[in-house]
Amino acid sequence: MAQQFLTSITRVSDLASRPFDVETLPRDAWATGDYVMCEVVGTPGPLYRVELVSGRRTQVLPGDRLVGALGRRAATLECVGDWRETGDDLMLHQLTGAGVFGKVVSNSSWVGKPMEIVYRGHVTRAGKMNIADFVTPVKNSGFAMPVVLVAGTSMSAGKTMTGRTIIHLLKKQGFGVVAAKLTGAAGYKDALTYRDAGADHIFDYVDAGLVSTVCAREDFDAGLETLLAMMAATDAGVAVGEVGASPLEPYNGAAAIERLKPHIKLTALCASDAYAARGFCDMCDCAPDFVTGQAANNIASADLVGKLTGLPAFNLASVEGLAALESLLVRTLARGEDSGPGSGK
Numbered sequence: 001m002a003q004q005f006l007t008s009i010t011r012v013s014d015l016a017s018r019p020f021d022v023e024t025l026p027r028d029a030w031a032t033g034d035y036v037m038c039e040v041v042g043t044p045g046p047l048y049r050v051e052l053v054s055g056r057r058t059q060v061l062p063g064d065r066l067v068g069a070l071g072r073r074a075a076t077l078e079c080v081g082d083w084r085e086t087g088d089d090l091m092l093h094q095l096t097g098a099g100v101f102g103k104v105v106s107n108s109s110w111v112g113k114p115m116e117i118v119y120r121g122h123v124t125r126a127g128k129m130n131i132a133d134f135v136t137p138v139k140n141s142g143f144a145m146p147v148v149l150v151a152g153t154s155m156s157a158g159k160t161m162t163g164r165t166i167i168h169l170l171k172k173q174g175f176g177v178v179a180a181k182l183t184g185a186a187g188y189k190d191a192l193t194y195r196d197a198g199a200d201h202i203f204d205y206v207d208a209g210l211v212s213t214v215c216a217r218e219d220f221d222a223g224l225e226t227l228l229a230m231m232a233a234t235d236a237g238v239a240v241g242e243v244g245a246s247p248l249e250p251y252n253g254a255a256a257i258e259r260l261k262p263h264i265k266l267t268a269l270c271a272s273d274a275y276a277a278r279g280f281c282d283m284c285d286c287a288p289d290f291v292t293g294q295a296a297n298n299i300a301s302a303d304l305v306g307k308l309t310g311l312p313a314f315n316l317a318s319v320e321g322l323a324a325l326e327s328l329l330v331r332t333l334a335r336g337e338d339s340g341p342g343s344g345k
Contacts, residue, residue: 007099
């Protein structure tokens with residue numbers, strides 16, 4: 001029997017607790033962030049899985065119906081897609097497991113065939129519903145907390161693992177931590193990983209009404225200000241912010257770094273190798289304090305990082321790397337008057 005699933009992109013809405021209708025709308029009435037229902041079609045493969053509101057992942061089969069949101073993605077290692085490329089046949093793909101729906105226009109052969117879905121209608125209640133409809137206005141109290149920034153040379157460079165480690169070490173030292181995924185294409189697991197690491201509060205751009213941050217700069221800037229206001233309203237003393245993908249990709253990572261620059265106290269660069277780390281340092285307007293990820297796997301790779309960038313490389317899978325990072329965090333944040341053990345929560 002076919003089932004209906006609410007994907008995790010709906011987690012900011014009340015669709016799980018209040019009834020809604022489904023109405024077919026013409027293509028010219030569609031917009032980024034619209035909640036829609038689609039039916040799973042095609043031949044099931046490894047990517048026929050969805051992330052539920054809880055963050056748990058489950059397999060789906062042809063005939064099952066999914067509620068997600070129209071969006072865009074530009075993943076260098078996976079797929080590139082945009083709902084605006086949808087044709088008259090109304091065929092789409094799931095661009096992320098979290099329920100971002102669009103038409104794949106380019107796909108990596110490494111990841112397999114994306115899930116095929118077909119549009120069955122918009123989610124409506126006296127009109128169509130958009131993710132932005134569920135964003136609660138937050139008074140902008142002024143974001144001023146110190147930030148530990150996690151950036152990378154690409155997707156899958158180790159950023160979330162590094163952020164998780166940083167949060168763990170900060171909590172060990174008694175800091176109150178708010179963690180946020182600042183850019184990317186919707187997925188709940190990274191934020192949940194930060195919660196599991198001990199973050200007192202977790203947020204991402206979905207909380208601010210963005211399906212993904214592959215969007216116009218003005219839309220991203222508005223969403224980021226909402227996100228920062230949410231973070232500022234917490235009782236945390238330190239923010240750990242992850243910039244998804246890399247700053248030069250179309251996710252507005254560079255804009256996020258530019259906005260946060262006055263508050264950044266420490267920057268971790270996650271790099272696939274030493275040459276990627278050097279390219280980041282040459283091309284991005286962001287000065288890392290240390291390098292981690294695959295580029296710090298062993299002494300040889302760490303030495304090459306030092307030779308090419310002049311930066312220390314911390315292997316966070318080693319006792320020595322963890323100790324070096326913990327010492328750097330304590331020294332750096334102790335310089336701030338408003339941060340330190342006992343601040344925030």
